[in-house]
Amino acid sequence: MRSPLHALLVAEGALTVRVFDAPQPVRVIRSGGADAEETLTSGKSITIAAGDSIVVPEHGTADLMNTATELAVVFLLVIPSTVAPLVNTGITLESLVGGVLPVSASLALTLEQTTLAPGASLPDIDAPTTERFIAPVDPDRMMDARIGSHGSLRNARVEPLRAYVLAITFDAALP
Secondary structure (H helix, E strand, O other), X not given: OEEOOEEEEEEEOEEEEEEEEOOOOEEEXXXXXXXXXXXXXXXXXXXXXXXXXXXXXXXXXXXEEOOOOOOEEEEEEEOOOOOOOOOOOOEXXXXXXXXXXXXXXXXXXXXXXXXXXXXXXXXXXXXXXXXEEEEEOOHXXXXXXXXXXXXXXXXXXXXXXXXXXXXXXXXXXXX
């Protein structure tokens, strides 16, 4: 994948990432462990597992490979609209946004998983520089999730509802 920027999160399974060419290092953000963030330079490979993320910089080229027998599920957090989605029979790609959202640097991405009790709600976001996108963990529960304007969510059923919540903040302060 060679493009302006890719940010991906492994939701299930594991992938091998091999960097072919990267003018800047590929960022590997681990979900746990001693090293929260690693960098990967051209010619290097690494395995990432559920909860880990990668950010491939502008004009970088990297391969994602599922070498295990189990299916891997990857969330496309940021992918340029001019790039076709990655295709691989061992990797299922999911997009939480579901469409094109024009973004500009600098960005902060926050992906969380929440569980709402029956009848409980998440309020909307009242910030002009933040967009929130929500998707139930179980796609069959989409009708149970009442998703409103500005990223609000209400659980309309009598069972708890688990959902992914992606917040994208534009013009975010850089660390």
